Amino acid sequence: MNIPRTSFPRVVIVGGGFAGVALAKKLSKQELQVVLLDKNNYHTFQPLLYQVSTGGLEPDSIAYPIRKILKDFPNFHFRLAHVQEIDANHGKVITDIGVLKFDYLVVASGSKTNYFGNTEIEKYSMAMKTIPQSLNLRSLILENFEDALLTSDLNERNALMNFVIVGGGPTGVELAGALAEIKKVILPKDYPDLDTRMAQIHIIQSGDCLLKGMSEKASQKAEDFLEKLGVNVWKNVRVTNYNGKTVTTNTDLTFETATLIWAAGVKGATIKGLDAQEFLVRGNRLLVNEFNQVKGFENIFAVGDVACMQTETYPNGLPMMAQPAIQQGHQLGDNMIRLIEKEPMKPFKYKDKGAMATIGRNKAVVDLRKFKFQGVFAWYVWMFVHLFFLIGFRNRMVVFVNWVYNYVRFDREARLIIRPFKKRLKP
């Protein structure tokens, strides 16, 4: 990998997401050699992926080059590498570009879509976990309308204009709201010769409320907002299968659709070598102690979505969200410095800063620790927080200008089929 051996201990971080970047920033001014490995050369701001999928933002405004984030740190090395295996006993990681020895290893590989073992759903549905997947979804949505315009078969046309989102968490809710706005404002202008009123957006949630984990008020308000926008909200319905055409559920309900978007869950993106059952708990996450050490190791740590730190308040592990990942990255940085200076490490304590989701123009719900509010003010708070956490001044400016433009013009200019996507439909 062409990384020099120095007298400094080598810390290898797998993953340049929220946790990995927060940690690398903390460590890079220390007497340590920090090597960050990621299969992408950019950091993805996942909370805004749905805006890429729905043409509100260009992908490069929510991605940032990892090399640029850490360019000023002399002891820092980045390699574009897919980590394939961890050999914990010999202290090395095996990647597609070679083998690298470590003194300390931090697994910050995040999470991946969880299909709960349903291979048909995995094959035919659309996920939205990465930028390429979001671009696929953007293309598919637009291609569906182009195809709907051409067919004279009414059932086929309706299926092309039906969108089924599975999962009533923030991702599902935000996507449903954005699609509803496209239907209302953009489609009638873009497709005057298509009856776009026939387009249907369904959101299906297996539990009895949307935005589980947020307050009852936020959940109810989000549902009201979606219904006002014309979204069909189905609660207590579990999707059982999708064959590329028909969605079946555990009730009598079925849906004919060319697009099923799966936002129903994620699981830890574990890596071979550290994926044995003895290391894992619920959600395919690595069990870590209060110092983020992986069970059974002193020099191997895990942070962010892939790590499961069980606490009294969170017996199933901390939420798989950006804040726990960032806070763990920071804290582990401080702890590694303590470790090297032979001082005792401090246990991690999660500071819950709240949760929020936007449903559309002037519509958001925000639960802070002390205050809970919904509507226009919540929407401004949502925008401010997302701008604040985006990496890079240019990205913030581009996103801000896009949002102002979209707000004033009722528009989403990035509705482009740059890279056509064809779904693998059943013969």
Ligand SMILES: Cc1cc2nc3c(=O)[nH]c(=O)nc-3n(C[C@H](O)[C@H](O)[C@H](O)COP(=O)(O)OP(=O)(O)OC[C@H]3O[C@@H](n4cnc5c(N)ncnc54)[C@H](O)[C@@H]3O)c2cc1C
């Ligand atoms: C659509 C969507 C919307 C979301 N919205 C919100 C929100 O509004 N608020 C919120 O708090 N959270 C939200 N989240 C969750 C949040 O994005 C995650 O909790 C957060 O990204 C976790 O950070 P992380 O550092 O653990 O992992 P990630 O940010 O996922 O980073 C993991 C990194 O590891 C790399 N990687 C993985 N495996 C390998 C490998 N084998 N080799 C090399 N590199 C590898 C990946 O390329 C990636 O860069 C959302 C997530 C999604 C998908």
